[in-house]
Amino acid sequence: xxxxxxxxxxxxxxxxxxxxxxxxxxxxxxxxxxxxxxxxxxxxxxxxxxxxxxxxxxxxxxxxxxxxxxxxxxxxxxxxxxxxxxxxxxxxxxxxxxxxxxxxxxxxxxxxxxxxxxxxxxxxxxxxxxxxxxxxxxxxxxxxxxxxxxxxxxxxxxxxxxxxxxxxxxxxxxxxxxxxxxxxxxxxxxxxxxxxxxxxxxxxxxxxxxxxxxxxxxxxxxxxxxxxxxxxxxxxxxxxxxxxxxxxxxxxxxxxxxxxxxxxxxxxxxxxxxxxxxxxxxxxxxxxxxxxxxxxxxxxxxxxxxxxxxxxxxxxxxxxxxxxxxxxxxxxxxxxxxxxxxxxxxxxxxxxxxxxxxxxxxxxxxxxxxxxxxxxxxxxxxxxxxxxxxxxxxxxxxxxxxxxxxxxxxxxxxxxxxxxxxxxxxxxxxxxxxxxxxxxxxxxxxxxx
Amino acid sequence: xxxxxxxxxxxxxxxxxxxxxxxxxxxxxxxxxxxxxxxxxxxxxxxxxxxxxxxxxxxxxxxxxxxxxxxxxxxxxxxxxxxxxxxxxxxxxxxxxxxxxxxxxxxxxxxxxxxxxxxxxxxxxxxxxxxxxxxxxxxxxxxxxxxxxxxxxxxxxxxxxxxxxxxxxxxxxxxxxxxxxxxxxxxxxxxxxxxxxxxxxxxxxxxxxxxxxxxxxxxxxxxxxxxxxxxxxxxxxxxxxxxxxxxxxxxxxxxxxxxxxxxxxxxxxxxxxxxxxxxxxxxxxxxxxxxxxxxxxxxxxxxxxxxxxxxxxxxxxxxxxxxxxxxxxxxxxxxxxxxxxxxxxxxxxxxxxxxxxxxxxxxxxxxxxxxxxxxxxxxxxxxxxxxxxxxxxxxxxxxxxxxxxxxxxxxxxxxxxxxxxxxxxxxxxxxxxxxxxxxxxxxxxxxxxxxxxxxxxxxxxxxxxxxxxxxxxxxxxxxxxxxxxxxxxxxxxxxxxxxxxxxxxxxxxxxxxxxx
Numbered sequence: 001x002x003x004x005x006x007x008x009x010x011x012x013x014x015x016x017x018x019x020x021x022x023x024x025x026x027x028x029x030x031x032x033x034x035x036x037x038x039x040x041x042x043x044x045x046x047x048x049x050x051x052x053x054x055x056x057x058x059x060x061x062x063x064x065x066x067x068x069x070x071x072x073x074x075x076x077x078x079x080x081x082x083x084x085x086x087x088x089x090x091x092x093x094x095x096x097x098x099x100x101x102x103x104x105x106x107x108x109x110x111x112x113x114x115x116x117x118x119x120x121x122x123x124x125x126x127x128x129x130x131x132x133x134x135x136x137x138x139x140x141x142x143x144x145x146x147x148x149x150x151x152x153x154x155x156x157x158x159x160x161x162x163x164x165x166x167x168x169x170x171x172x173x174x175x176x177x178x179x180x181x182x183x184x185x186x187x188x189x190x191x192x193x194x195x196x197x198x199x200x201x202x203x204x205x206x207x208x209x210x211x212x213x214x215x216x217x218x219x220x221x222x223x224x225x226x227x228x229x230x231x232x233x234x235x236x237x238x239x240x241x242x243x244x245x246x247x248x249x250x251x252x253x254x255x256x257x258x259x260x261x262x263x264x265x266x267x268x269x270x271x272x273x274x275x276x277x278x279x280x281x282x283x284x285x286x287x288x289x290x291x292x293x294x295x296x297x298x299x300x301x302x303x304x305x306x307x308x309x310x311x312x313x314x315x316x317x318x319x320x321x322x323x324x325x326x327x328x329x330x331x332x333x334x335x336x337x338x339x340x341x342x343x344x345x346x347x348x349x350x351x352x353x354x355x356x357x358x359x360x361x362x363x364x365x366x367x368x369x370x371x372x373x374x375x376x377x378x379x380x381x382x383x384x385x386x387x388x389x390x391x392x393x394x395x396x397x398x399x400x401x402x403x404x405x406x407x408x409x410x411x412x413x414x415x416x417x418x419x420x421x422x423x424x425x426x427x428x429x430x431x432x433x434x435x436x437x438x439x440x441x442x443x444x445x446x447x448x449x
Numbered sequence: 450x451x452x453x454x455x456x457x458x459x460x461x462x463x464x465x466x467x468x469x470x471x472x473x474x475x476x477x478x479x480x481x482x483x484x485x486x487x488x489x490x491x492x493x494x495x496x497x498x499x500x501x502x503x504x505x506x507x508x509x510x511x512x513x514x515x516x517x518x519x520x521x522x523x524x525x526x527x528x529x530x531x532x533x534x535x536x537x538x539x540x541x542x543x544x545x546x547x548x549x550x551x552x553x554x555x556x557x558x559x560x561x562x563x564x565x566x567x568x569x570x571x572x573x574x575x576x577x578x579x580x581x582x583x584x585x586x587x588x589x590x591x592x593x594x595x596x597x598x599x600x601x602x603x604x605x606x607x608x609x610x611x612x613x614x615x616x617x618x619x620x621x622x623x624x625x626x627x628x629x630x631x632x633x634x635x636x637x638x639x640x641x642x643x644x645x646x647x648x649x650x651x652x653x654x655x656x657x658x659x660x661x662x663x664x665x666x667x668x669x670x671x672x673x674x675x676x677x678x679x680x681x682x683x684x685x686x687x688x689x690x691x692x693x694x695x696x697x698x699x700x701x702x703x704x705x706x707x708x709x710x711x712x713x714x715x716x717x718x719x720x721x722x723x724x725x726x727x728x729x730x731x732x733x734x735x736x737x738x739x740x741x742x743x744x745x746x747x748x749x750x751x752x753x754x755x756x757x758x759x760x761x762x763x764x765x766x767x768x769x770x771x772x773x774x775x776x777x778x779x780x781x782x783x784x785x786x787x788x789x790x791x792x793x794x795x796x797x798x799x800x801x802x803x804x805x806x807x808x809x810x811x812x813x814x815x816x817x818x819x820x821x822x823x824x825x826x827x828x829x830x831x832x833x834x835x836x837x838x839x840x841x842x843x844x845x846x847x848x849x850x851x852x853x854x855x856x857x858x859x860x861x862x863x864x865x866x867x868x869x870x871x872x873x874x875x876x877x878x879x880x881x882x883x884x885x886x887x888x889x890x891x892x893x894x895x896x897x898x899x900x901x902x903x904x905x906x907x908x909x910x911x912x913x914x915x916x917x918x919x920x921x922x923x924x925x926x927x928x929x930x931x932x933x934x935x936x937x938x939x940x941x942x943x944x945x946x947x948x949x950x951x952x953x954x955x956x957x958x959x960x961x962x963x964x965x
Binding site: 211214272273274275277278280281284285287288289290291292293295351352 | 762
C-alpha cells in the first residue's frame with residue numbers, strides 16, 4: 001500500500017448507478033435517502049389506498065411544505081459553512097406580520113409589500129451576519145437571540161393579533177398557474193411546465209456528457225445516461241399528469257414553482273460558483289480556507305444574510321397560504337428545516353451537504369407527515385415518529401461512515417461482508433475518520449476573529 | 450550481545466483491509482530491555498502493526514500469533530493490552546489541553562476511595578511520576594500551557610503510571626526541537642536501564658541509529674530484515690537502503706543553481722504575539738531573496754520561523770508592528786492573504802492537515818482553490834478547466850491517485866503534500882515560502898519534493914524553505930538564514946554552511962548581520 005490506498009472495487013454497475021445522481025463524495029448518501037423517499041411514498045400509497053398520489057393531496061403537499069423547503073435551501077448553506085440558524089421561524093413570522101400590516105393598514109400594493117419583506121429580510125440578515133462574521137459570536141447564540149427578538153417583534157408590531165392579507169396577495173402561497181387554451185381535461189399550464197422540465201433534463205444530461213468528453217474525465221457508460229433519462233422522464237410525465245389532472249382550476253402550485261426556481265438557482269450557486277466553493281471551504285477547514293485567500297468573514301456574513309432573506313420569502317409564502325399573519329406563525333419551522341438538512345446528509349460539523357439532498361430530506365418529512373395524517377395518526381404520534389426518523393437517518397449515516405461505506409445502500413449490501421464486520425470495528429484503508437465530519441478532530445471554532 | 454530473553458514475539462501477522470493487504474506475514478521479535486526501532490516508508494505498515502499489537506485491531510481481525518512474556522495473548526482492545534503492560538503513545542498526543550497534568554495522567558485510571566477521586570494521592574503520585582521523566586512542573590498546570598516536548602514527557606509519565614513493560618512510541622520526536630528530542634531519547638535510554646523495553650517508530654534515522662539496539666525494516670507490508678545495530682555496523686544509508694530497496698545515491702537531486710537579481714526584500718520586520726502584547730515574536734528581521742534562489746531558514750522550534758513567514762503572508766499571524774516588504778524594488782502592502790497571493794506570494798503551511806488542506810474536498814478542487822478566479826468567468830467555475838488543470842498537475846508532480854475526482858483524504862501524506870504544492874504552483878507565485886515541506890513524508894517522496902522545489906527555482910522563482918531538519922536545509926539551500934528567538938542571527942552561503950556553524954547560530958544571538 002505504498003502507492004495509493006485502493007478502495008475495494010465496487011461492482012461496476014453500482015458505481016455507475018451512483019454517478020446517476022451526480023459525482024462526488026456524497027452521491028452514495030443522496031442515493032440512499034432518495035431510495036428511502038421512494039420506499040416511503042410507495043408504502044403510504046398502498047397503506048392509504050391510493051390517496052397519497054392523488055392530485056389534490058399532492059397539490060396540498062407542495063403548498064404545505066414549500067416554505068419549509070425554501071428554508072432548508074438557506075439552512076443547508078448555513079450548516080455547510082459550519083453554523084446553525086435558529087431564528088428563521090421568528091424572522092418569517094416578523095416579516096409576515098410587517099408585510100401583512102403594510103397591505104392592511106398602510107395600503108401597500110402586494111408587489112411593494114413583497115419588496116418590503118425582502119428588504120426587511122436583508123436588513124435582519126445583515127444584522128445577524130454582522131454578529132456572526134465580524135464580532136465573532138457563535139451563530140447558535142446570535143440566532144437564539146434572534147429567535148427571541150423577532151418573535152417578540154412579531155407580537156409587538158402585530159399587537160398579538162391576526163392581520164388578514166388581501167386576496168391578491170394569496171397568489172404566491174395558494175395560487176395556481178392560470179389555465180389557457182383548449183379544454184383538454186388537464187391544466188394546460190402544468191402540461192407546458194412539464195414539457196419544459198422534460199426538455200431541460202435531456203439538454204442538461206447531453207451537455208454534461210459533452211463536457212465530460214471534452215474534459216476526458218471518467219464518464220458513466222451511455223446506458224447509464226439512457227436509463228437515468230428514462231426514469232427521470234417517466235417521473236416527469238407521471239407527475240405532470242397528476243398535477244394537471246386535479247380539480248378544475250387547480251394545477252401545479254405557484255409556491256412550488258417559486259421553490260423550483262430557488263432550488264435550481266441555489267444548486268447552481270453552491271455547485272458552480274466561487275462563492276459556493278468558498279462556503280464548502282470555510283465549513284471544511286476555515287483556517288486552511290483563510291490561508292488560501294478566502295475572505296471567510298465575508299462568506300459567513302453572506303451565508304447568514306442569505307438565510308434571513310430566504311426566511312422572509314418563506315414567511316410571505318406562509319402568510320399568503322394562510323390568508324393572514326398571526327403571532328403563532330413560523331413556530332418550529334427552524335427545526336423542520338434543520339431536520340430536513342440533516343436527513344439530507346449534511347454533516348453537523350460543516351463542510352458537507354447539498355441543496356438537493358436537503359430538499360429530498362425535507363420531502364421525506366413532508367410525505368411522512370402527510371401520509372400519517374391521511375392514515376388518521378394523531379399529531380402527537382406524528383411528532384414522535386418524525387423525531388425517530390431524524391435520529392435513525394443520521395444514526396445510519398454516522399454508523400455507515402464509521403464502517404467506511406456509503407449510507408443506506410451500504411447497509412443493504414453489507415450482508416456479503418457481515419462476517420468481517422461482526423469481528424469488530426474495522427478500519428478501511430482509506431481512513432474514514434478524515435471523511436466523516438462528525439469524527440473530525442480538526443479545530444472547530446467556526447467563528448474566527 | 451548476550452541472548453536476552455524475548456519479551457515479545459509477533460509471528461507471521463497478516464492484516465487485510467478491504468482490497469488491501471496492509472501486513473503480510475510480518476514477524477517481529479523484541480528482546481527484554483532493548484530499544485527496537487521499526488523503520489519503513491509511509492504506508493509500509495508500521496502503524497498497522499502497532500495497532501495489532503496494542504489491540505486497536507482486536508484478536509480475530511488479523512492472522513498470526515502474538516507471544517508476550519512467554520504466553521500467547523489475544524487482546525480485545527487497548528485496555529487489555531495496557532493491563533498487560535503494553536502502552537502505545539501515538540504521534541498525535543492523547544492529552545486533553547484544558548485539564549491539568551495530574552488529571553491527564555490519571556484520566557480513566559483515577560485513584561479512588563469509595564467512588565470519590567482522591568486528589569491528594571493523585572497529586573503526590575503525579576509529582577513522583579513527573580520526577581521520573583525529569584519534569585519539575587507544577588502538576589496543576591494545564592496541558593495547554595506546557596510545550597509539546599513536555600507534553601510528550603507527560604504522556605510517558607502516564608504510561609509509567611500504568612506500570613508499563615513495553616512502551617511503543619509512534620514518531621515521538623516528530624514535533625520536538627532537537628534539545629527536547631535529545632531529552633526524550635535520553636529518557637527512553639534511562640527507562641531501558643530500568644528494564645522497560647521500547648518499540649520506536651521514527652522517520653528520524655539519526656535518532657534511530659543513536660539509541661536503537663535493533664531495527665526491523667518493513668516495506669510494503671512485509672518484513673525486509675532485522676538488523677542488530679552493534680554487530681551489523683548500521684548507519685543511516687544502510688537503513689535507507691533497506692527501506693527503499695535500492696541505494697539512494699544522493700538524497701537530493703543534482704542541480705546547478707542559476708541565481709539572478711534580488712527581487713524580494715523584507716526590512717525590519719517586527720511582529721507582536723497575538724495574545725501577549727509585550728512579547729515580540731519576530732524582532733527587527735531583514736532578509737532578501739534572489740530570483741532562482743533557494744533560501745533556507747534554520748531555527749529551533751519556537752524560534753519564530755513560522756511566525757515570520759505567516760506574518761509576511763498577509764498578516765496571518767500576530768499583530769503587525771513595523772517593517773516593509775519590497776518586491777522588484779517597489780514597496781508592496783500585504784494586508785490580507787488575497788493581497789499576498791495577488792502580489793505573487795505563496796505559503797505552504799507546516800501543518801498540512803490543519804492549515805493546508807480541506808480534507809473533505811476533492812483533489813481537483815483543492816488544487817484550484819487558491820486561485821479560483823483563474824478558471825472562472827463571472828464567478829462561475831469552469832469545471833472542464835478545473836479537471837484539465839488538476840490532471841496536468843497529477844501527471845506533472847506524479848500525484849499517485851486513480852483519479853483527481855477523489856477526495857484528498859484518500860491520499861498518503863506525501864501525495865497530499867504534492868496537492869498542496871500544486872495548489873500554490875497554480876497561483877503562479879514569484880516567491881514560495883515552504884514551511885517544513887517534507888514533514889511526515891517518506892524518503893522517496895521527499896526526494897520528489899526536493900526535485901519540485903529545485904524546478905521552481907530553475908523557473909526563476911524565489912523559494913524559502915523553513916525546516917527543522919538541518920541536513921535537509923544544508924542539502925537544498927543556496928543560502929541559509931539562522932533565526933534565534935525571533936531575530937535573524939546570521940546569513941550563511943551554502944559553501945560556508947556546515948552543521949556546526951549553522952547550529953551555533955541557531956542557538957545564540959549575534960550582533961551584526963550582513964543582509965545580502
